[in-house]
Amino acid sequence: MMEQRGAETGSTAYRVFTFKDAKAPQESLSVCIPEVLDPQYGMYVWPCAVVLAQYLWFYRDQLRGRAVLELGAGVSLPGVVAARCGAEVILSDGSDKSMCLENCRRSCEANGLQDVTVLGLSWGDVSPDLLLLPKQDIVLGSDVFYDPEDFEDVLVTFVCLLRKNPKAQFWTTYQVRSSDWSIEALLHRWKLDCVMVPLADFDADQPELAGSTLPGNHSIQMMILTRRTEAE
Numbered sequence: 194m195m196e197q198r199g200a201e202t203g204s205t206a207y208r209v210f211t212f213k214d215a216k217a218p219q220e221s222l223s224v225c226i227p228e229v230l231d232p233q234y235g236m237y238v239w240p241c242a243v244v245l246a247q248y249l250w251f252y253r254d255q256l257r258g259r260a261v262l263e264l265g266a267g268v269s270l271p272g273v274v275a276a277r278c279g280a281e282v283i284l285s286d287g288s289d290k291s292m293c294l295e296n297c298r299r300s301c302e303a304n305g306l307q308d309v310t311v312l313g314l315s316w317g318d319v320s321p322d323l324l325l326l327p328k329q330d331i332v333l334g335s336d337v338f339y340d341p342e343d344f345e346d347v348l349v350t351f352v353c354l355l356r357k358n359p360k361a362q363f364w365t366t367y368q369v370r371s372s373d374w375s376i377e378a379l380l381h382r383w384k385l386d387c388v389m390v391p392l393a394d395f396d397a398d399q400p401e402l403a404g405s406t407l408p409g410n411h412s413i414q415m416m417i418l419t420r421r422t423e424a425e
């Protein structure tokens with residue numbers, strides 16, 4: 194199936210993603226994401242975002258009223274899906290990335306989301322904005338592990354959030370770009386546990402999802418990070 198694309202306005206193209214439920218065919222969710230025709234990171238939807246959004250849609254019953262923060266949101270497909278499923282969402286991108294923060298706002302507008310906060314949060318920066326955030330239940334990150342230089346900063350941001358809610362979970366998808374890259378030693382250093390979630394568990398093991406083509410060969414992975422429990 195071809196990707197669904199809507200009308201183009203200037204350099205912005207509005208792309209529609211429709212999530213369906215094979216077990217409940219009457220239920221579906223369509224969101225519209227403005228993408229900027231620009232090769233920079235954070236200007237369009239990355240395949241990891243579609244997979245994470247599918248995870249959110251699959252577990253939508255768990256999202257109502259939950260506090261959800263998306264890191265490195267870019268055009269914010271997962272955060273928008275979470276908000277449309279009833280979560281209280283904060284979208285963030287680097288505090289120096291004004292165009293990405295503008296993309297977060299534009300995605301909210303395109304989906305009629307007036308209660309979503311957009312915040313500049315740079316990974317690893319223990320800023321007043323990070324420290325003053327209310328307790329978060331779920332942290333989202335799609336394709337935020339793409340540069341090994343940032344891996345620890347992303348984890349440090351999550352660890353900061355654990356101080357207010359030790360039970361918070363980090364739901365994150367990444368694309369396998371090098372078999373040498375690993376966060377294992379960092380998980381140990383920051384006392385985090387990691388559970389890999391097979392894509393088949395949430396109907397994401399497909400060549401196309403929500404009208405978007407995915408790269409095959411298991412190149413997208415989903416994991417859930419939590420604070421390591423004392424017993425371990």
Ligand SMILES: C[S@@+](CC[C@H](N)C(=O)[O-])C[C@H]1O[C@@H](n2cnc3c(N)ncnc32)[C@H](O)[C@@H]1O
Pocket residue numbers: 234235236237238239240241242264265266267268269270286287288290293314315316334335336337339343
């Ligand atoms: C590969 S893009 C992924 C965008 C979006 N999550 C998606 O999957 O479509 C990486 C995102 O991380 C953001 N980013 C990069 N470095 C960052 C940093 N140091 N702090 C916060 N965000 C950062 C970029 O601006 C961009 O939006």
